[in-house]
Amino acid sequence: MIETEQRTPDLQAILDEVYAALEPRRGEGKVADYIPQLARINPQHFGMAIVTVDGAVYTAGDAELPFSIQSISKVFTLTLALGKHGETLWNRVGREPSGSAFNSIVQLEHEGGKPRNPFINAGAITVSDLICAGHSPREVIGEILRFLRYLADDDDISIDPAVARSEAATGFRNAALANFMRAFDKLSSPVDNVLGVYFHHCAIAMSCVQLAKAGLFLANGGKQALTGRTVVSRERARRINALMLTCGHYDGSGDFAYHVGLPGKSGVGGGIMAVAPGRAALAVWSPGLNQNGNSLLGSVALEMIAQRTGWSVFGP
Numbered sequence: 001m002i003e004t005e006q007r008t009p010d011l012q013a014i015l016d017e018v019y020a021a022l023e024p025r026r027g028e029g030k031v032a033d034y035i036p037q038l039a040r041i042n043p044q045h046f047g048m049a050i051v052t053v054d055g056a057v058y059t060a061g062d063a064e065l066p067f068s069i070q071s072i073s074k075v076f077t078l079t080l081a082l083g084k085h086g087e088t089l090w091n092r093v094g095r096e097p098s099g100s101a102f103n104s105i106v107q108l109e110h111e112g113g114k115p116r117n118p119f120i121n122a123g124a125i126t127v128s129d130l131i132c133a134g135h136s137p138r139e140v141i142g143e144i145l146r147f148l149r150y151l152a153d154d155d156d157i158s159i160d161p162a163v164a165r166s167e168a169a170t171g172f173r174n175a176a177l178a179n180f181m182r183a184f185d186k187l188s189s190p191v192d193n194v195l196g197v198y199f200h201h202c203a204i205a206m207s208c209v210q211l212a213k214a215g216l217f218l219a220n221g222g223k224q225a226l227t228g229r230t231v232v233s234r235e236r237a238r239r240i241n242a243l244m245l246t247c248g249h250y251d252g253s254g255d256f257a258y259h260v261g262l263p264g265k266s267g268v269g270g271g272i273m274a275v276a277p278g279r280a281a282l283a284v285w286s287p288g289l290n291q292n293g294n295s296l297l298g299s300v301a302l303e304m305i306a307q308r309t310g311w312s313v314f315g316p
């Protein structure tokens with residue numbers, strides 16, 4: 001008989017053990033420096049949080065310190081855009097892993113300005129365009145922030161204006177992507193509005209605890225765990241998780257699935273949010289990145305947590 005019963009893991013003991021094991025390796029990897037404001041981050045930071053579907057919070061290290069969530073925000077903008085446009089969203093963005101860097105422009109030329117998936121930059125810029133429709137950038141940015149505050153039940157979540165300015169000042173590749181898509185007639189709002197929304201949602205600052213709370217609906221069949229309120233349908237939560245699994249780590253998505261076995265989304269600020277369906281949402285932060293632009297220590301930490309908890313979407 002296959003043994004499927006699992007004892008409830010001692011999550012605090014696991015986090016403490018993983019933290020103790022990895023603490024000497026703090027600072028490994030390379031901090032993103034193409035956005036000057038991100039280059040200023042102390043590479044020694046290391047935090048982890050697990051929030052279970054029954055609302056228990058477990059933490060280690062810098063779990064309460066806000067950091068730039070960067071591309072992790074793309075999960076939440078996708079959720080909002082799906083809410084507004086439903087499945088027609090997929091006429092504008094694909095659902096396939098790109099197999100190339102998050103800011104690559106090459107595929108766009110071959111594929112007529114339709115980005116491979118909503119988590120590469122071109123795809124997330126398209127998602128921003130979809131949320132922008134008929135609204136000012138200020139309204140849209142406010143809506144994204146309110147959505148995150150609601151999900152995390154925390155009004156302290158805000159945008160780091162210095163990071164947003166830094167992104168805008170150096171975002172030449174993103175401007176190129178947006179203009180390229182505009183040339184294919186694939187954006188409906190003005191390029192500057194769309195980029196403004198994109199740069200600002202990437203510059204949202206959140207802690208590991210806030211991120212894990214915000215992502216918990218994806219582990220809980222689309223419902224907010226604490227209030228029981230529906231955020232998205234069960235089916236939509238599964239599908240967003242599927243996209244995180246296949247596309248959440250850019251060119252490193254296969255490797256992350258192999259080692260961690262959970263849907264997850266990374267950001268160049270060094271954060272990763274992951275989802276253990278039916279059990280918990282997890283968030284880790286360590287600013288040093290691996291060669292694919294994903295948190296080096298954060299990926300190792302999630303692999304160790306997944307091994308110790310037995311959590312995986314691929315089997316008991």
Ligand code: DON
Pocket residue numbers: 069070071072102103121167174199202266267268269293294
């Ligand atoms: O567009 C950029 O380059 C950043 N605002 C976001 C990139 C990012 O987080 C990619 N992640 N790994």
